Amino acid sequence: LAGGTPIELHPALPGAQGTRELIPHPDGQRILLLGDLDVAGVTDLYVARLDASTPPIRLDEPRSLTSDVFGTIPSGNTPLISPGGDQVIYWQQDVPRQDLFTVSVDGSSSPELLNEPGLGDTVAGDVTHFQLSRDGGLLFFRADQVEDEHYDLFVVSTGAPGTPLS
Secondary structure (H helix, E strand, O other): OOOOOOOOOOOOOOOOOOEEEEEEOOOOOEEEEEEOOOOOOOOEEEEEEOOOOOOOEEOOOOOOOOEEEEOOOOOOOOOEEOOOOOEEEEEEEEOOEEEEEEEEOOOOOOOEEOOOOOOOOOOOOOEEEEEEOOOOOEEEEEEEEEEOOEEEEEEEEOOOOOEEOO
16 A cells, blocks of 8 residues: 555444454455454454445454454464355354354355264364365365364365265
């Protein structure tokens, strides 16, 4: 950027609250924010307009005070924007589980769980890594979805529950 006046994309926050990670949207008009804008110490996912014409919109749903949306730490998985720019796929931890969700980038729909919980187990189902196919139609992820601490590779259509690859 060449000069100009900085624009604050969210209201002033108390104490140490703030944004942790920024992911530009391909349309050049919006940015995804990871930060504790609502509750101190709880990282959530927001989308903000770069012209600050509207307040940031929270995209994830609150699950608990131990729930966080993570970017590059600790999983190495930054939330992904679909190639069409209409969906965001993100990794959310709600101790002791880690799950994958997809949500409309404009916040018009509720998040949808992409991985299935472990069979009869509240711990199994942890997702450790994920990646979109080039066309955005498939999501590949590593999880202990079948048995706790036994990690397999799964693939899911960005609109259907995951099934193991053979």
